[in-house]
Amino acid sequence: IIFFIIIGCVLIICGYIRVAAFNITAERQTRTIRQILFQSILKKDIVYFDTHKTGELNTLLSDDVNKIRDGIGDKLGAIIRAISTFISCVIISLVKGWKLALVILSxxxxxxxxxxxxxxxxxxxxxxxxxxxxxxxxxxxxxxxxxxxxxxxxxxxxxxxxxxx
CATH class of the missing domain: 1.20.5 (Single alpha-helices involved in coiled-coils or other helix-helix interfaces)
Incomplete structure (x- = not known):
């Protein structure tokens, strides 16, 4: 029982570190993307603003960049965790019962x-x-x-x- 408690505590700590690291990275990336995008918008010719409404540009700066942040943050970390869990489970299942594992992998x-x-x-x-x-x-x-x-x-x-x- 103590072994499982230790494993649980390690998983909680690793999960917290994963979420914190990916969210910090996502925030830094979106700040950089917003700055570059804003600089790019300011350097556009006046004709560009005749064909694009300012609301679209505001949405691009806020909503679209927030979707990128969500993708870099929680979702990327979850995908990496899911892939590593899948690979680990496949390896363990092939070692423990390769016949059943092959049927399931089919x-x-x-x-x-x-x-x-x-x-x-x-x-x-x-x-x-x-x-x-x-x-x-x-x-x-x-x-x-x-x-x-x-x-x-x-x-x-x-x-x-x-x-x-």
Whole structure:
């Protein structure tokens, strides 16, 4: 029992270190990405701002970079942990009972194919989501920055419809 308590304590400490290290790294990377992106936006020609709304740029600086932070932080650490756990379990199962392990591993191609298909679907849906958030952010910023004009022309319903679509 003491052995399992020690293993549990070591796992808790290692898990904390993993989460802290990946989150610190993610925060540093996103700060760098934001700085580079902001510098890049400031160096753009005026024509660029005619074709891109400021709300889209704000969304890019905030929401999109936050998604990158989430991916670098918790998710990357979880993926590394899952892969190392999988490899360890495969090795242990092959050592302990190789016949049963091979039967179970025969389902691996189906699992991998399902994962690949799911990843592609999620990637396309995420791209659509980011584009929609960019447009919605641009509309919201435009309307809120000129709220007096919208109210004076009684254009609330029109702006709501524009935001929803």
């Amino acid at each position: 389902t691996l191609p189906i699992i991998v194919a399902t994962f690949i298909i799911s990843s592609k679907v999620i990637t396309s849906l995420t791209a659509t989501e980011l584009k929609a958030y960019g447009k919605a952010g641009a509309i919201a910023e435009e309307v809120i920055s000129s709220i007096r004009t919208v109210l004076s022309y009684n254009g609330q319903e029109k702006e709501i419809q524009r935001f929803v679509l």
